[in-house]
Amino acid sequence: MRIAFFDTKPYDIPGFEQFAAVTDLELKFFETKLNADTVSLAAGYDAVCVFVNDTVNEEVVNRLHELGVKAIALRCAGFNNVDIKAAAGKLRVFRVPAYSPYAVAEHAMALLLTITRRTHKAYLRTRNFDFSLNGFAGFDLHGKTVGLIGTGKIGRIFGDICKGFGMKILAYDKFPNPNAGLEYVELDELFAKSDIISLHCPLTEETHHLINAESIKLMKPTVTIINTSRGGLINTYDLIQGLKQKKVGAACLDVYEEEGDFFYEDFSGHIVRDDKLVRLISMPNVLVTSHQAFLTEEALSNIAETTVDNLKRFFNGDPNPTTEVRYEDVAHI
Ligand code: NAI
Numbered sequence: 001m002r003i004a005f006f007d008t009k010p011y012d013i014p015g016f017e018q019f020a021a022v023t024d025l026e027l028k029f030f031e032t033k034l035n036a037d038t039v040s041l042a043a044g045y046d047a048v049c050v051f052v053n054d055t056v057n058e059e060v061v062n063r064l065h066e067l068g069v070k071a072i073a074l075r076c077a078g079f080n081n082v083d084i085k086a087a088a089g090k091l092r093v094f095r096v097p098a099y100s101p102y103a104v105a106e107h108a109m110a111l112l113l114t115i116t117r118r119t120h121k122a123y124l125r126t127r128n129f130d131f132s133l134n135g136f137a138g139f140d141l142h143g144k145t146v147g148l149i150g151t152g153k154i155g156r157i158f159g160d161i162c163k164g165f166g167m168k169i170l171a172y173d174k175f176p177n178p179n180a181g182l183e184y185v186e187l188d189e190l191f192a193k194s195d196i197i198s199l200h201c202p203l204t205e206e207t208h209h210l211i212n213a214e215s216i217k218l219m220k221p222t223v224t225i226i227n228t229s230r231g232g233l234i235n236t237y238d239l240i241q242g243l244k245q246k247k248v249g250a251a252c253l254d255v256y257e258e259e260g261d262f263f264y265e266d267f268s269g270h271i272v273r274d275d276k277l278v279r280l281i282s283m284p285n286v287l288v289t290s291h292q293a294f295l296t297e298e299a300l301s302n303i304a305e306t307t308v309d310n311l312k313r314f315f316n317g318d319p320n321p322t323t324e325v326r327y328e329d330v331a332h333i
Contacts, residue, residue, distance in 0.1 A: 001024060001025050001026065001046045001047065001311065001315045002025075002026045002028065002044065002045045002046050002047075003025055003026065003027050003028070003045060003046065003047045003048070003049055003073070003311060004028050004030060004041060004042050004045040004047075004048050004049070005027060005028065005029045005030060005048075005049045006030050006032065006033055006034035006038070006041075006048060006049070006050050006051070006054050007030075007031070007032070007033045007034070007050065007051045007053060007054050007264070008029040008030060008031055009031075009264060011295070011300060012029070012075070012300070012304075013029055015300050015301050015303070015304030015305075016029075016304045016307070016308065018304065019304045019305050019308040019309075020308050023308060023311075023312050025308065025311055025312065025315075028045070033053060033054050033055070033260070034048060034050050034054040034055065034056060034060065035054065035055040035060060036055070036057070036059050036060055036063070039060050039063045039064060039067070040063075040067075042063075042064055042067050042069050043067045043068075044067075045067075045069060046068075046069065046070055046071070046315070047069060047070060047071040047072070047073055047311055047314075047315075048064065048069055048071075048072055048073070049072075049073045049074075049075055049307060049311075050072060050073070050074055050075070050081075050082070051074070051075055051076055052076050052078060052081060052291060053081065053259065053260040053263065053264070053291075054081060055081060055260070056072060056081055056082040056083060056087075057083050057086070058083045058086040060083075061082075061083050061086040061087050061090060061091060062086065062090070064090075064091060065090040065091060069091060070091060070092065070314075071091060071092045071093070071094065071311065071314050072087065072091050072092070072093045072094070073094050073095075073307050073310050073311050074093065074094065074095040074096065074325075075096060075303050075304075075307045076095065076096060076294070076303070077095060077096060077097055077098065077099070078095075078202060078203065078229075078230060079093065079095050079325050079330075080202065080203040080204070080230060080232070082325070084325055084326075084327050084330055085327050085331070087327070088326070088327040088328075092314060092319060092324065093324065093325040093326075094307075094310035094311070094314065094319070094320070094323045094324055094325065095310075095323060095325055096302070096303050096306040096307060096310075096323065097322065097323060098153050098302075099294065099298075099299045099302035099303045099306065100294070100296055100298045100299035100302055101153035101154040101157050102157055102296075102298075103293060103294050103295070103296040103298065103299040104154045104158075104228050104293040104294060105154050105155075105157035105158040105160075105161055106161070107228060107254060107289070107292070107293035108154075108158050108198055108226050108228045108252070108254075108293065109158065109161050109162075111226060111228070111252035111254065111287055111289065112141070112196065112198075112224065112226055112252060113141075114252075114287055115224065115250045115251075115252050115285065115286075115287045116138040116139055116141065116224070116250070117136075117138040118135070118136045118138060120287065121135075121136070121284075122136060135284075141162075141165045141166070141167055141196075142165060142166035142167065143166060143167070143168070144167050144168070144195040144196060145167065145168045145169075145170060145193055145194050145195050145196070146159070146162045146167050146168070146169055146170070146194060146195070146196040146197075146198060147170045147171070147172070147190040147191070147193070147194030147196070147197045147198070148169060148170070148171045148172070148182070148198055148200060149171075149172050149173075149187070149190065149197065149198070149199050149200060149201050149210070150172075150173060150199065150200035150201030150202070150229065151171045151172075151173040151176070151177055151180055151182055151184075151200070152173075152200065152201075154200045154228070154229075155171070155173075155198070155200030155201075156177075156180055156182075158198055158200065159171070159182060167196075169182060169183065170183055170184075170185050170189070170190050170193060170194060171183060171184050171185070171190070172184065172185060172186070172187045172190045173201070174201070174206075187215075188218055191215055191218040191219050192218050192219070192220070193220070194219070194220065194223065195220060195222075195223065195224065196223070196224045196225075196226065197211075197219070197223060197224070197225050197226070198225075198226040198227075198228070199211070199225075199226065199227045199228070199229045199233050199234075200228070200229055201229060201233070202229070202230070202333065203229065203230035203231075203232045203233055204333050206333075207232075207233055208232050208233070209232070209233070209234065209235040209238075210233050210234070211225060211227075211233060211234040211235065211238070211239060212234075212235040212238045213235070213238040213241065213242075216238060216239070216241075216242040216247060216248060217247075219247070219248070221246070221247055221249070222246070222247075222248075222249030222250075223247075223248055223249060224248075224249055224250040224251070224252070225239070225248060225250075225251045225252070226251075226252040226253075227251075227252070227253050227254065227255055228252075228254040228255065228293045229255060230255050231253075231255040231256040231257035231258070231259050232257045234253075234257065236256065236257055236258075236276045236280070237276065239251060239280075240276060240279055240280065243280075243283055243285065243286065249285060250285040250286065250287075251280070251283075251285070251286045251287070252286075252287045253280065253286065253287070253288050253289070254288075254289045254290075254291055254292065254293045255291050256277060256280075256288065258274055258276070258277065259290075259291060261274065262274065262277065262290075263290040263291045264290060264291070306323065310323050
């Protein structure tokens with residue numbers, strides 16, 4: 001079976017080659033992203049393997065179907081970039097529901113610690129033998145309230161990490177988990193009482209721009225917002241206004257709503273033509289990472305193992321029901 005990988009980076013390849021070596025899967029790695037312009041590259045392949053910024057909309061789904069592609073293997077957990085409704089009855093869709101929720105939760109804490117204690121700036125200062133401390137006063141995390149939006153795998157682990165720091169946890173989830181040992185509150189209460197708000201829900205029509213001018217208005221002055229989930233959860237313009245008005249004290253962003261044009265590529269020699277992204281990066285109280293929360297050795301290995309297993313089982317006529325994304329299962333989200 002021939003599999004076309006899109007948006008492949010050097011760090012993806014060794015794991016996939018290792019796990020595919022003992023199968024009859026033949027892998028072709030394309031650097032380009034999958035979208036309407038590149039979909040013809042999938043001709044002659046039985047499945048495509050895609051990542052977070054490939055665009056698998058209705059047009060691409062239909063074209064893949066015409067080309068005889070039978071499956072889409074997402075090598076990530078989120079599936080907001082695939083039109084699952086359009087794929088129903090045409091292509092089977094698989095994902096990696098959990099590869100290392102620890103990787104993402106730990107990255108969220110790394111961002112929070114960095115922005116509160118300015119270690120990213122201290123590193124640069126001491127490298128220049130500047131040992132002054134002006135502007136570095138942070139705040140204790142101990143005793144602060146963190147609001148978790150989404151209490152699935154990652155949200156709960158991030159909550160556990162925060163508990164270790166002596167923080168109080170408030171939680172909101174569309175489907176609260178009574179066994180999570182969390183104090184669930186309504187969204188407005190979470191906005192009003194949290195010193196730190198961390199987003200761990202999927203991007204859906206309902207959660208699109210969950211953080212906007214209205215919700216920011218409800219938040220505590222100097223709230224810190226962490227987004228390691230999906231960029232579209234935040235209305236970036238409104239976040240920038242909140243930061244400029246000093247209503248939002250800090251933002252830690254591993255994802256950005258227009259990231260597809262920039263993230264994972266080197267633009268250091270270019271003029272970046274996205275004014276909102278540039279504005280965010282220019283702010284001293286904003287930390288942007290390039291959708292890297294997943295990037296640990298453990299996660300890469302688990303992603304490759306599960307994706308190869310998803311493809312192998314599908315082509316052997318034994319698709320894994322726990323990793324398949326079926327329209328009837330996700331239509332309500
Ligand atoms: P999960 O499926 O275990 O948990 C998601 C939670 O969100 C569930 O408890 C669900 O009930 C809740 N939810 C669904 N709709 C909601 C709504 N409208 N409002 C509030 N909560 C809602 O997913 P997991 O593994 O914890 O991942 C969370 C998100 O993290 C993913 O959707 C993905 O977008 C993102 N992610 C980001 C990565 C990165 O590298 N930055 C890597 C992996 C995931």
